[in-house]
Amino acid sequence: MKQVRGLLLPARIIISVHLLVCMLSCGQLFASPQVKPGDFTFDVIPETFELNLYYGGIPEKAGNPLAPMRVANLKKTTDLVSWLYPDLLVSVSIVKKENYLDINIRSEGAGKFVWPRVHAESYMLPLWEGKYIPAKDNYWKSFLKNQSLDYPGSFSMGFFALNKAKYSIVYVLKNVFNSDLHFDVSPDISFSFSHQFPSINPDKTYGFRIYVTPTDPLAVSTVYKNYIREKNRFETLEEKAAKNPNVRKLYGAPHIYFWPHGLISEKNIHWKQLQASSPAKEKFFSWLIQSLKDNEENDAANAFSQVWVECKKQTPINDYQKRIILEALNKALRTKELYNPDVFGPLPGTAPANHLSEQQLYVRNKLLLKKGLGEIIDNPVDWGKESVSLMHDMYQSGIKKAWIGLSDWADGLKNPLLVEEANKLGYLIGPYDSYHSIHQKEDREWRTCWFPDSSLYDNASVTNASGKKTGGFIGVGRQLNPTLAFPSVKQRVAAILSDSIPYNSWFVDCDATGEVFDDYSPDHITTKEEDFKARLQRMEYIGNEVAMVVGSEGGNDFAGKSLAFAQGLEMPVLFWGDPDLRQNKNSPYYVGSYWGQAGKIPSIYTKVIPIKELYEKIYVDPAYSLPLFRLVYNDAVITTAHWENGSLKLKDEVGTRMLSEILYNTPPLYHIDQAEWKLNKTQIIRHIKVWSPLHEKAVTLPMSAFNILSDDRQVQQTVFGNKIKVTVNFSHQDALSGTDLIRARSAVIDDGFKKVNYTVK
Numbered sequence: 001m002k003q004v005r006g007l008l009l010p011a012r013i014i015i016s017v018h019l020l021v022c023m024l025s026c027g028q029l030f031a032s033p034q035v036k037p038g039d040f041t042f043d044v045i046p047e048t049f050e051l052n053l054y055y056g057g058i059p060e061k062a063g064n065p066l067a068p069m070r071v072a073n074l075k076k077t078t079d080l081v082s083w084l085y086p087d088l089l090v091s092v093s094i095v096k097k098e099n100y101l102d103i104n105i106r107s108e109g110a111g112k113f114v115w116p117r118v119h120a121e122s123y124m125l126p127l128w129e130g131k132y133i134p135a136k137d138n139y140w141k142s143f144l145k146n147q148s149l150d151y152p153g154s155f156s157m158g159f160f161a162l163n164k165a166k167y168s169i170v171y172v173l174k175n176v177f178n179s180d181l182h183f184d185v186s187p188d189i190s191f192s193f194s195h196q197f198p199s200i201n202p203d204k205t206y207g208f209r210i211y212v213t214p215t216d217p218l219a220v221s222t223v224y225k226n227y228i229r230e231k232n233r234f235e236t237l238e239e240k241a242a243k244n245p246n247v248r249k250l251y252g253a254p255h256i257y258f259w260p261h262g263l264i265s266e267k268n269i270h271w272k273q274l275q276a277s278s279p280a281k282e283k284f285f286s287w288l289i290q291s292l293k294d295n296e297e298n299d300a301a302n303a304f305s306q307v308w309v310e311c312k313k314q315t316p317i318n319d320y321q322k323r324i325i326l327e328a329l330n331k332a333l334r335t336k337e338l339y340n341p342d343v344f345g346p347l348p349g350t351a352p353a354n355h356l357s358e359q360q361l362y363v364r365n366k367l368l369l370k371k372g373l374g375e376i377i378d379n380p381v382d383w384g385k386e387s388v389s390l391m392h393d394m395y396q397s398g399i400k401k402a403w404i405g406l407s408d409w410a411d412g413l414k415n416p417l418l419v420e421e422a423n424k425l426g427y428l429i430g431p432y433d434s435y436h437s438i439h440q441k442e443d444r445e446w447r448t449c450w451f452p453d454s455s456l457y458d459n460a461s462v463t464n465a466s467g468k469k470t471g472g473f474i475g476v477g478r479q480l481n482p483t484l485a486f487p488s489v490k491q492r493v494a495a496i497l498s499d500s501i502p503y504n505s506w507f508v509d510c511d512a513t514g515e516v517f518d519d520y521s522p523d524h525i526t527t528k529e530e531d532f533k534a535r536l537q538r539m540e541y542i543g544n545e546v547a548m549v550v551g552s553e554g555g556n557d558f559a560g561k562s563l564a565f566a567q568g569l570e571m572p573v574l575f576w577g578d579p580d581l582r583q584n585k586n587s588p589y590y591v592g593s594y595w596g597q598a599g600k601i602p603s604i605y606t607k608v609i610p611i612k613e614l615y616e617k618i619y620v621d622p623a624y625s626l627p628l629f630r631l632v633y634n635d636a637v638i639t640t641a642h643w644e645n646g647s648l649k650l651k652d653e654v655g656t657r658m659l660s661e662i663l664y665n666t667p668p669l670y671h672i673d674q675a676e677w678k679l680n681k682t683q684i685i686r687h688i689k690v691w692s693p694l695h696e697k698a699v700t701l702p703m704s705a706f707n708i709l710s711d712d713r714q715v716q717q718t719v720f721g722n723k724i725k726v727t728v729n730f731s732h733q734d735a736l737s738g739t740d741l742i743r744a745r746s747a748v749i750d751d752g753f754k755k756v757n758y759t760v761k
Contacts, residue, residue, distance in 0.1 A: 040212055042101060044094060046071045046083045049115055053169060055212050060164040062210060063116035064190075088113065100172075100209045107197040107204040116171070119190040120162035124220055126155045129569045129639070129664070130628025131618075132713075135188040139617040140624075144183040148194075151179040152514030152532070156569055156629050157557045159227075161213075161220045168216075170223050172209040176558070177516070177528040179206065198465070198518050201527045217706050221631035228557070228632070235561045236635050238700055246504050246549050247564050249428045252696030253401040254688055255567065255640050256394075258429075259601045259673040260387040260406075262330030263362075263414045264369075267386065268378045269326070271317050277376055278312050284372040287343045288332055295335040297444070304328035327598035333365045333414060334444065344371050359413040359499040384415035390674060391418065395425045397685050401692065403551075403565070403667075404429040405507055405643075408447060409496050416501055423502050428549055430505030431496070435489055435538065436515075437472030438480040445595070448509070449477055451488045460484035463521040470517060481519050482511075482534035483526050489538045493546055506548040511535040512566050513554035536562045555629065555639045563637055569629055570666045571641035571657065574615055591644065604644055605671040610651045620653050622730045623713040627664050627706055634703040634720065640667040648680060655745055655760035656730060658687050662747045662758065663718055663728040665698045667691075683761075690758045694749055698724050709737050723752040 040055035048065035073084040073091075082093035089109035095102040105113060122134045127149075133140045149155070151173070158173040160181075171193075173179070178196040183189060195206040209227065213219040228234050241247035285308055292301035307324040311317050317325075332338060336354070339347065347367070356364065366380035394402065404422055406412055409431035412419040422429035434448040440457045442450040449472065461478035462470040470479040497503065516535070519526035526534075539562040543550040552559065555566030580587040588610055592603030617624065629639060641647060647657055647668040661668050668691065670676075670684060701721035709715040714731035726749050729735045729742040742748055746759040 042094075044081065046074060046081075046092070049092070051116065053210075053212060055167055058166050060167070060169060062118070062162070062169045064119060066115065066117065084108070097209075100211045102207070102209055104174075104205055104207040105195070110197060111199075112194060112196050114192050114194045117190065117192040118162055119188070120164055120169075122163040123189070124161040124163060124168070124217060124626060124628065126157040126159065126628050128156060128572050129630065129666075130156075130217070130626035132624050132626050133189060135190070137189070137624075139614055140189060141185040142614055143618050144189060145185045146183070148180050148182045150514075151181065152176045152516060152528070152556055152558065154181075154514070156555055157224060157632065159220075159224045163215045166215075168213050168220055170211040170213055170220050172211065172224060172227050173206075174208060175203070175206040176514075177532070178518070198527070200518060200520060200525045201529075203527075203529075217626050217628060218631055218704075221628055225632045228560070233557070233560060234636060236700075237564065237638070238635070240564055243544070244547055244549060246428065246547075249401060249426060249504075250403060250549065250565055250638050251401070251699050252692040253403045253428065253667060254399065254684075254692070255403045255405065255565075255667050255669040256399075257405045257407065257605065257643055257646075257669075257671045258387070258391070258411075259671065259676075260384065260411050260415060260418065261599045261673060262326060263333060263366075263383045264326055264329050264377070265383070265386050266322055266326060268383055269322075270376055271322065274325075274373075274376045275311055275315065275317060281373070281376075284343055287340055288328065288372070291335050291338050291340070292328060292331060294337065295331075297331050297335070300328050300331045323598055329369060330598075331444075332369060333362055334410065335365065336361065338365050338368050344368055347371070357498045358410065358495065359416070359501060362410075362414045384418060386674065387415065387418050388421050390672070390677060391421060391425065391427075393677070394672075395427075397681065398689050399685070399692075400426065401696070402427045403505060405505075406431050409433065409503075410447075412501050412503060413496070413499075419502050423504065428505040430503045430507060430548060432507050432509060433492070434509035435480060435482065435485050436510035437477045439472070439477040446476075449473075451485075452491070453488055456480065456484070456488065460524065461521075462517045462519045462526075465518070465520055467520070479517055481517075481521070481524060481526055482531055482538065484524055486534065486538055486541075489541065493542060497546070504547075504549060506542045506546070506550050507567075508539055508542065508550065508552045510553050511539055512552035512556050512559040512563060513568070514556035514558070532558055535559070539563065553642070555637060557629070557633065557637075560633060560637050565638040565640070567640050567669065568642040569639040570660070570664065571619065571645040573642050573644050574611070574619065578612075580612075601671050601673055601676065605646065605649075606676060608649060608651050611653060616653065620650070620656055622656065622660065622716060622728075625660070627703060627718065630664050630666070630703045630718075631706060634665060634698070635700050638667065638699065641669045643669060643671070646671055648683075654683075658691075658760045659728045659730055659745070659747055661687075661691055662694065662749070663716060663726055665695055665703070665718070665720065665726075667695065690747075690749070690756065694724070694726070694751075694756075697751065710735060715742060725750045 040053055042053045044051050047068050049063060050065035051063035053060050053062050069085045070087050071083050072086045075082045079096040084091045090113050091106045091108055093104045125131050125133060158176045160171050162169045178198060180194050181191045182194060183191045197204050211223045213223055237247055289301045289305050303324045307321045311321055370377060370380055404427050419429055437449045438457055438461060439449040460481050462481050464470050472478050516528040516531040518528050536559060539550050542548050549564050551565040552563055553568050555569040574581055580589045581591050584590060589612060592607035594602050594604055596602035647670060648654055698720040703718055703720055705719035707717040709717055715729050715735045717727045719725050726747060727737050727742055728747045729744060732744045734744050735742045743759055749756040
């Protein structure tokens with residue numbers, strides 16, 4: 001292809017770059033991307049840092065001009081141009097490489113620099129899974145107005161693409177930390193890239209590789225995939241499974257948060273005998289109340305005390321009273337000093353509670369409650385069997401593979417049979433864990449934020465640039481510096497597993513979100529990159545040395561080699577800044593509470609809500625969605641929705657999300673207890689029977705193509721490897737794909753041997 005050069009203008013530097021451009025073959029449906037040689041040139045005006053590219057005779061602006069700046073030390077060689085902004089204390093170099101421009105920007109004393117400023121007809125951004133954003137789109141204008149997005153905390157991968165008239169310009173970030181995108185929406189969407197140079201960080205550089213590709217998600221993603229392979233940041237699921245075969249249990253597995261609601265259930269109590277037990281059991285119940293108070297369970301103690309008085313005066317015990325009694329008994333299971341010889345008499349094995357592991361404490365307290373209640377309660381071996389039966393019903397109904405998440409590691413320690421049976425069924429099962437925030441005092445309802453090492457709160461928490469401590473999640477407590485938390489990670493994991501509970505998976509909250517911190521504490525200065533690396537260390541420890549299948553929140557690809565799965569990219573938490581979602585409990589859009597009544601899943605996980613029109617467009621509408629993360633990581637990291645936005649959460653969007661799960665090859669996510677299973681069982685099983693066999697086959701293959709088949713972008717197609725093709729019609733009208741009729745609201749799955757048609761209801 002003939003090389004095209006720009007006009008030589010005053011102060012304009014022109015250098016030719018030979019570029020290998022990824023082009024898609026149009027001759028065969030399943031063809032892999034092929035490489036076609038091409039030439040492009042660029043020119044740059046140092047005074048304004050305006051950057052222009054020329055490919056195929058077509059000029060496009062890669063960086064809009066900044067306000068004029070004084071330039072010094074301008075140098076140009078055959079393959080390099082560099083200069084200094086002496087007033088801004090910033091130096092720039094641009095080096096031509098074989099197939100990209102290598103741009104480096106260095107602070108020579110500056111605290112911040114803004115470049116590039118860009119504008120395009122549309123953008124491909126790795127916002128969550130990936131988004132297509134037209135510059136003139138009013139929904140995106142409304143959503144992005146005046147927004148500044150922290151790069152690692154908002155974007156799943158380190159690149160962005162500008163879709164120009166004839167080709168895309170792809171920026172690959174060499175340093176994602178301390179960077180953000182600021183959006184301007186007048187008259188159309190544009191944005192600027194800003195980088196901070198913190199005083200505590202010795203690395204005073206940031207930069208980009210700039211590529212040219214066809215305006216196609218696969219071509220854009222392929223450039224980035226090649227980059228992370230070059231940097232040794234890519235590992236397939238099968239490579240991870242070679243080290244831990246349990247990784248393969250994720251193939252075809254929906255993600256299910258399982259809610260046992262305490263070990264002792266209504267069926268374990270003989271209620272008539274309980275009511276007839278007064279006054280014989282008064283000594284035990286008085287001690288139960290006092291023991292709860294001694295363990296800071298005052299609400300449970302007071303509620304039980306009141307209800308027990310009522311129960312002695314009425315028949316029968318009503319549902320509310322049963323719930324209060326069960327809550328008190330289940331909380332008594334975790335009290336550290338339940339044993340009282342004056343109440344229980346001599347008991348073998350009554351070592352002090354602080355000499356017992358957590359699981360051993362539960363074993364002892366089960367015996368004590370049985371001794372105190374006698375025939376009023378079933379034998380402890382029968383406690384928790386309802387949860388085991390529910391899991392068996394899931395399996396017998398067709399869920400042959402599943403990832404089971406427990407919101408508290410104690411749910412398994414109290415009921416090891418549940419964990420053992422999950423293993424026998426071939427499921428993955430593991431606890432939710434977190435080391436992100438730290439609280440000063442122990443909170444039994446927020447266990448992950450307390451650590452036995454009390455010095456951590458003052459000596460290992462994050463201090464911001466203003467000298468103030470950085471608040472923890474929803475402003476409670478503080479952020480814990482991960483570079484100082486590793487001994488506590490090892491201590492907690494070892495304590496949970498000390499009695500050989502057979503967990504085979506572990507979910508570490510927050511660590512893959514990209515929310516990281518510069519810590520200005522004088523005695524433990526830490527950069528954001530060091531913060532992230534410490535998070536990777538603990539995930540890799542749990543995965544490699546403890547042999548767990550590890551997942552985390554989000555899915556920032558900086559953690560791609562450390563994780564097998566992540567939750568949050570396919571459907572993130574809805575916009576935090578909207579009070580109708582988080583604060584206004586009378587709003588129909590209120591997402592629910594993190595804390596629920598005993599015996600019920602917290603409403604934030606199960607409350608079905610409508611979605612505002614703007615958010616439906618931004619978060620759900622397939623017209624704006626791109627499988628950018630899948631195109632890079634389909635066979636490397638499994639991603640699903642955030643647990644606050646499970647597959648059944650959004651009213652009127654369940655069908656669309658089901659089709660997206662099929663098209664993108666991403667697991668559904670559910671919250672299940674007896675009530676939710678009864679309510680949603682039929683719908684869940686119907687979907688899993690189609691989704692699971694597809695995922696099991698496609699998850700070890702790269703996503704090799706993504707095609708938009710209709711002008712309204714509602715008919716889309718993905719290809720996995722060279723044999724599996726999935727075509728989805730999101731619209732409410734039938735559509736033709738070639739000679740194939742794709743029914744409204746349906747998917748056609750073609751694995752090369754047979755076709756499966758699936759219509760959502």
